[in-house]
Amino acid sequence: MAEETKEIRKPLPEITPINQPFWDGAKAGKLMMQKCKDCGTWVFCPRPVCGDCASDKLEWAQLSGRGKIFSFTVIREVVGQALRGFAPDIPYVTAWIDLDEGPRFCSNIIGCAVDKVHIDMPVEVVFEDSGEGVTLPKFRPATS
Ligand SMILES: [Zn+2]
Structure with a gap:
């Protein structure tokens, strides 16, 4: 009997x-909030x-996409079946980033x-294009 292989995927956000x-x-390459x-x-x-x-007068605005790391953790182990899709990325960093405009944002x-x-x-x-129709904002060391 052939062994069945299933592709293991990362969970992606639900778009509403x-x-x-x-x-x-x-x-489109813009960090919006x-x-x-x-x-x-x-x-x-x-x-x-x-x-x-509680105002419902919200508008979308583009952020610079620049900031500083407020705090972070290094993920070195995947615990549980639901997160198996992240195993190839280990070790990786999840961080809180204080964006230049003020808000704090969580990303890799x-x-x-x-x-x-x-x-x-x-x-x-x-x-980062997930390849699944969703583009994920992530952060890298600032180049300038
Ligand atoms: Zn308000």
Whole structure:
């Protein structure tokens, strides 16, 4: 009996009408985020109303894609079947990035050895095509 092989994939984001502009922006090479027109707060993850003042007057704005690492962790082991798709990437870095415009954003740091990543490291966004119709914003060491 032939052994059945299944392709192991990473989980991808669910695209909804609320978050569609974020993913469309990523596909176009732009880091987009909602901003409240009433109180000026950046809003992420995408939602129908501002998390600070509950206003529904949100607009999409493009960020520079530049920032500094606030904190990070190095993932060295995959635990559980649901995350098996990440095993080929080990070790990899997941980080909180303080974007120059103010909001804090969670992503991966790529394009650099994991032992070179440090807090306050300047980083810039890069866009990675998942091959599954979704482009993921990730960050690398800033080039300038
Ligand atoms: Zn607001």
